Amino acid sequence: MINITSKLPSVGTTIFTVMADLLAQYPDVVGLSQGAPNFMLAPEMIDDVHRAMQAGHNQYAPMIGLESLRQRMVDKIEKLYGHRYDLENEITIMPSASEAIYASIAGLVHSGDEVIYFEPGFDSYAPIVRLQGAKPVAVELLAPDFAIDWERVKQLINEKTRMIILNSPHNPTGRILTEDDITALKELTKDTDMIILSDEVYEHMVFDGEIHRSMSRYPELAERSIVITSFGKTYQVTGWRVGCCVAPANLMEQVRLVHQFLMFSANTPIQYALAEVLLKPEYYLTLNRIFETKRNILREGLAASRFDVLPCRGGFFQLVRFNHFNSGSDMEMVKHLIADIGVGGIPTGAFYAEPKDTGLIRFTFARDDETLRKAAERLKRV
Ligand SMILES: Cc1ncc(COP(=O)(O)O)c(C=O)c1O
Structure with missing residues (x-):
């Protein structure tokens, strides 16, 4: 074995790969983890x-x-x-x-x-x-x-x-x-x-x-x-x-x-x-409306859940807070959602150089409407 010194000693495999590997063990999970849409508007x-x-x-x-x-x-x-x-x-x-x-x-x-x-x-x-x-x-x-x-x-x-x-x-x-x-x-x-x-x-x-x-x-x-x-x-x-x-x-x-x-x-x-x-141009000009509708489907579905739904003005992602009803870590909560509820998300603590607990989970709404409704329905069971 030769000696090597890592150039990025504090960096592990990205959370997206970690979550993808975890999700692969639960084929019935509705994945709202990665910001990769499951539809295409211009096939x-x-x-x-x-x-x-x-x-x-x-x-x-x-x-x-x-x-x-x-x-x-x-x-x-x-x-x-x-x-x-x-x-x-x-x-x-x-x-x-x-x-x-x-x-x-x-x-x-x-x-x-x-x-x-x-x-x-x-x-x-x-x-x-x-x-x-x-x-x-x-x-x-x-x-x-x-x-x-x-x-x-x-x-x-x-x-x-x-x-x-x-x-x-x-x-x-x-x-x-x-x-x-x-x-x-x-x-x-x-x-x-x-x-x-x-x-x-x-x-x-x-x-x-x-x-x-x-x-x-x-x-x-x-x-x-x-x-x-x-x-x-x-x-x-x-x-x-x-x-x-x-x-x-x-x-x-x-x-x-x-x-x-x-x-x-x-x-x-x-x-x-x-x-x-x-x-x-109609494709990119309609995206605001299309994704706003998707955000709304997820937010409206989550309104009846125990999660606190944070403001979201743009992008692919909705943050929800859980630490008012569960004292677990971000990762423990995500694992619970995957294994027991059937929905995948990303622990928000992973978006810091020194991972920490934020009490927040990130869900993507870059999904077809049916997937979003199904995920929200399941999340109401938390
Ligand atoms: C904020 C931000 N920047 C850059 C990227 C990477 O974009 P690309 O897939 O084109 O490399 C992403 C992908 O998730 C992102 O969320």
Whole structure:
């Protein structure tokens, strides 16, 4: 046996894999764990992929992405958020939002830098920062509204702070950035060299008549932001692994230097199919309403349960509180729900670098309506 030293000693297998393995032991469980939809709103994309393959589009795509797909994305972003990114230098199609996050951090964060991020939050940010020899600095979001404490953020910023990572709509809390957040962010970043990494993979799932506050909307923020989106989340094809990132040319240049040595390019026939489906804006424009309806089905079903249903303004996820009637850990509660109630969820404590007990479970509502009703019915038995 050779000696090795882990580069991520405190990180185990991600909670999503742990839960998937656990769920596999209970085939009758209604799984509301992973944010991977069990439906597809544009199934014709499958034929489009097939057609692209038959037409011979089976070799490497350009490193920066297929031109037609980039073109339609820059048009779409301009129409939605009013900012026009340059087709050649400011947009890259990536093999997943996950890779875009990695390439952005690896490309722009140096050893010794600090990166501010929020907890609970998506689990990849802090480990990727650590892999660069940099320091992830967590700011906790507190239940029930999980608002950002900008005073706290201000206290943590120093000359080493290189990046702040935002995610709106937020996984797992369902919070979205408000106008006040944008004002605070402009104030804090003004006259600094701080980069914003804005994870906007749930940009099309914003509810209650709210708007998505993309960094692309605000010129002072767009000039320092890398905005990351996911075709997987938008078109319910998370397994196809295609994402996108836009940024000013000086930032994008550095992100691409890493991307070219990671995967180099994204899946070719799938990029053709995505370019095709982008000609039908009705798909992404109706997602807010479709997912709001799904959120409501789950919330209304849970209203008659013992769970406390927390606010949810966007995204794929609903948090519920259980610690007023059960003193078990997050993990014990999830295991109980799986084994005895027949519903899978994710312990919210897993969304912290140091896992802890929050008394909250995360359920996804990215499911067909019948599945959501069935899950809610079962959860009433808790
Ligand atoms: C907040 C957030 N960012 C990024 C991702 C990863 O997206 P992709 O599947 O395109 O890699 C996810 C997936 O769950 C997510 O929830």
